[in-house]
Amino acid sequence: MQKAALPKGTRDFSPEVMKRRKFITTTIESVYKKFGFDPIETPAMEKLSTLTGKYGDEGDTLLFKVLDSGDFLAKADQEALNNKDSNKLIPSVASKGLRYDLTVPFARYVVQNQTHITFPFRRYQMQPVWRADRPQKGRYREFWQCDADVIGTKSLLCEADFIKIYHEVFSTLGLGNYELRLNHRKALEAIAKTCGFEGSFTALTVAIDKLDKIGWEGVSNELLSKGMDHSGVETLKQLLNKVDFDQQALDLLSKILTDSKEKDIAIEELSTVLGFIRSTGIRLKLDLSLARGLDYYTGCIFEATIPGSGIGSVSGGGRYDDLTGIFGLKDVSGVGISFGLDRIYDVMLAADLFKEVEQETKVLFCHFDESALLYGINLADKLREAGIASVVYSDRKKINKQFDYAHKCNFPYVAVIGDDEMANGVVQLKNMATGKQEKLTVTDLIERLK
Amino acid sequence: MQKAALPKGTRDFSPEVMKRRKFITTTIESVYKKFGFDPIETPAMEKLSTLTGKYGDEGDTLLFKVLDSGDFLAKADQEALNNKDSNKLIPSVASKGLRYDLTVPFARYVVQNQTHITFPFRRYQMQPVWRADRPQKGRYREFWQCDADVIGTKSLLCEADFIKIYHEVFSTLGLGNYELRLNHRKALEAIAKTCGFEGSFTALTVAIDKLDKIGWEGVSNELLSKGMDHSGVETLKQLLNKVDFDQQALDLLSKILTDSKEKDIAIEELSTVLGFIRSTGIRLKLDLSLARGLDYYTGCIFEATIPGSGIGSVSGGGRYDDLTGIFGLKDVSGVGISFGLDRIYDVMLAADLFKEVEQETKVLFCHFDESALLYGINLADKLREAGIASVVYSDRKKINKQFDYAHKCNFPYVAVIGDDEMANGVVQLKNMATGKQEKLTVTDLIERLK
Numbered sequence: 001m002q003k004a005a006l007p008k009g010t011r012d013f014s015p016e017v018m019k020r021r022k023f024i025t026t027t028i029e030s031v032y033k034k035f036g037f038d039p040i041e042t043p044a045m046e047k048l049s050t051l052t053g054k055y056g057d058e059g060d061t062l063l064f065k066v067l068d069s070g071d072f073l074a075k076a077d078q079e080a081l082n083n084k085d086s087n088k089l090i091p092s093v094a095s096k097g098l099r100y101d102l103t104v105p106f107a108r109y110v111v112q113n114q115t116h117i118t119f120p121f122r123r124y125q126m127q128p129v130w131r132a133d134r135p136q137k138g139r140y141r142e143f144w145q146c147d148a149d150v151i152g153t154k155s156l157l158c159e160a161d162f163i164k165i166y167h168e169v170f171s172t173l174g175l176g177n178y179e180l181r182l183n184h185r186k187a188l189e190a191i192a193k194t195c196g197f198e199g200s201f202t203a204l205t206v207a208i209d210k211l212d213k214i215g216w217e218g219v220s221n222e223l224l225s226k227g228m229d230h231s232g233v234e235t236l237k238q239l240l241n242k243v244d245f246d247q248q249a250l251d252l253l254s255k256i257l258t259d260s261k262e263k264d265i266a267i268e269e270l271s272t273v274l275g276f277i278r279s280t281g282i283r284l285k286l287d288l289s290l291a292r293g294l295d296y297y298t299g300c301i302f303e304a305t306i307p308g309s310g311i312g313s314v315s316g317g318g319r320y321d322d323l324t325g326i327f328g329l330k331d332v333s334g335v336g337i338s339f340g341l342d343r344i345y346d347v348m349l350a351a352d353l354f355k356e357v358e359q360e361t362k363v364l365f366c367h368f369d370e371s372a373l374l375y376g377i378n379l380a381d382k383l384r385e386a387g388i389a390s391v392v393y394s395d396r397k398k399i400n401k402q403f404d405y406a407h408k409c410n411f412p413y414v415a416v417i418g419d420d421e422m423a424n425g426v427v428q429l430k431n432m433a434t435g436k437q438e439k440l441t442v443t444d445l446i447e448r449l450k
Numbered sequence: 451m452q453k454a455a456l457p458k459g460t461r462d463f464s465p466e467v468m469k470r471r472k473f474i475t476t477t478i479e480s481v482y483k484k485f486g487f488d489p490i491e492t493p494a495m496e497k498l499s500t501l502t503g504k505y506g507d508e509g510d511t512l513l514f515k516v517l518d519s520g521d522f523l524a525k526a527d528q529e530a531l532n533n534k535d536s537n538k539l540i541p542s543v544a545s546k547g548l549r550y551d552l553t554v555p556f557a558r559y560v561v562q563n564q565t566h567i568t569f570p571f572r573r574y575q576m577q578p579v580w581r582a583d584r585p586q587k588g589r590y591r592e593f594w595q596c597d598a599d600v601i602g603t604k605s606l607l608c609e610a611d612f613i614k615i616y617h618e619v620f621s622t623l624g625l626g627n628y629e630l631r632l633n634h635r636k637a638l639e640a641i642a643k644t645c646g647f648e649g650s651f652t653a654l655t656v657a658i659d660k661l662d663k664i665g666w667e668g669v670s671n672e673l674l675s676k677g678m679d680h681s682g683v684e685t686l687k688q689l690l691n692k693v694d695f696d697q698q699a700l701d702l703l704s705k706i707l708t709d710s711k712e713k714d715i716a717i718e719e720l721s722t723v724l725g726f727i728r729s730t731g732i733r734l735k736l737d738l739s740l741a742r743g744l745d746y747y748t749g750c751i752f753e754a755t756i757p758g759s760g761i762g763s764v765s766g767g768g769r770y771d772d773l774t775g776i777f778g779l780k781d782v783s784g785v786g787i788s789f790g791l792d793r794i795y796d797v798m799l800a801a802d803l804f805k806e807v808e809q810e811t812k813v814l815f816c817h818f819d820e821s822a823l824l825y826g827i828n829l830a831d832k833l834r835e836a837g838i839a840s841v842v843y844s845d846r847k848k849i850n851k852q853f854d855y856a857h858k859c860n861f862p863y864v865a866v867i868g869d870d871e872m873a874n875g876v877v878q879l880k881n882m883a884t885g886k887q888e889k890l891t892v893t894d895l896i897e898r899l900k
Contacts, residue, residue, distance in 0.1 A: 004561035015488035036841030038465035111454035155844035391486030394605035
């Protein structure tokens, strides 16, 4: 006998969980659609060469690799095999990997299908991704990303659309207390110049990315040790305050930053975005300490959190100017965001935000004997014809067992059929919440349950 | 530069294809729901030990195995490594595999979650599965199965429900010409007894399973060579005719089969199923040559095809009395079916059954200058608030370029905004199909597009 068990970090989803997850994905999907995004899907497996080198060295180790079929040892790298070098052996025995996110597969998709695509291309994609990460709270080895991107335009209207999408998705889910933070890659570069750290951009972003964890004291010590002078540190401190994203914030930023091309771009683009959303009343934060995923982001950067949830980012995104370049399509700018379904689920569950899961099956037909069973089958067919989900209790058991089943399955109604009912062409309908019973004809039954 | 390419046998799905696929999955899902089935999902990866040995030796070679993370060679089976025995090495370097179907993961799910499940459990599950098969027409390495099962009851009402589900799904998809064939495992066993082949059941089913390929001549020769006598072959020939599933067919079957326990069970169960569906008028075939997946089926067996499509089975299923036994839960009977999304798609595409894909985004706002752009953004927000999907053309381009985009994207309407429109608080709405133009206020615009 085998033990029924799952690989570490993976999960089954029961009907109850599935219905809640579908509430989230349906919400996100319907907002994406309202903003004119179209669905695509890509395969779970990509060529390993498509994935490696795109997520940094750590990312490469977190990729799940799929073993080649057949006699893979025969074509394996013999030197790596002899040296027991697992890492070096991989490319010769595993030519496929599971997708790590939806962004790289999307870039690959765009390049491969470029002749069929009308740009700007607005697509959404909601699929699982896999990472061999250590499982912990809010982190799974299989989890869903819900992405939307616009590719083929530099227009900042897209950034504005995404801010509105964030707002509508979170509001609809009951997470109206979300915090959306905005930054701009060029603002970070202008900060580096202003603080005399132009040549140490990575050291700067690595340090400020730790602000949450080590505090300002830690960040400033790190930067001083890396050679930033005291006046640079003081200037930086003024800039790292998270503030409301408004004209005042941009004016202050403009005042503090020394003149540079990067400053001009950042201020102009942020102003444009602000202009596009001003009439909506949506509030977000300008957070110059936000330095996520800088490797491919080149313009605006987004991150959304749910304050007090104890779970980090639930969504992020930004503009990238050359994501498709690696696959040979140059100079195509895009911008996108990604909602983490599993983290949103965890936050909503902890905050008790799910409405009670509704049992979509409206009625269970219970019966006393064979002829009542047949009578019930007939009625259930009529209900289904009218679009009402119904089940006939499948076995010949005592009526109280049938009611037990209805209770446990949360069916809102039970229709009981006995000799009297059949003789009179009716059913006895019991509302399981109120206990109220009534005799109804089929026509009335359909009316009642519709 | 890397070439943008996909692993063999896998596919991207464009928005056009996605919308058609969603039409199929939504249809199947809504029928499953109407019959009281609830959704579950299981992870893409299962423990390799959960999967191996469940699909026969060939199945084992077709499983995609996922390489263990880290220094997998250090813990590899050294003997297998030294002997370059790829097959023997697998369990020590790959402890996970991609699911091969949804049935074994479902059995694992039921056993693992048995204390939380109310039986009979009606579940549906629609997810991709992976097989390292040689890609060919109708056969992909990643494809979707849409399964429904009832587990925890022997009631033949479930079989009747599935027959109705087949009928409604195929009719709704426009595949009303489908052919559903039914057989019963016990009928096959009774046939073996009748034909004096009781001890060679596998030889019998292997032979008749080839009827389509090698014809009756081939089958009878094979059976004669395996030791069936001429009278047995003659009897068998009478039985293998595909006939309408009705009382007459059962009477004939009963007359031909010699008495046995298996015959009694088969006739009784088939009669019961017939009784449950009689009032529906649904037609199916009794096909005693249907011998699919006999390894775990123990009662009724189903297979659906679309005659003339050139593609084999698009759906199959049956009753299994001990699927969960391997994971330690004995004596739980279940019955289920599985629709193959990809094959149904291929059949429908070849038969030109997809309606034109509707562009869900109703309107593109086009603009002559910056202030018209802002005006359009505002209007688009109002439309979205009313639930109408709309896009503002994101770039400042000539109006004909904007119209080109609307054409290529199949937007049904274009709303043009110029100085006149802004001054009068209206938009110029053009119906792209008829060419008709009209000036509308926002309120009228919303009314028109709703």
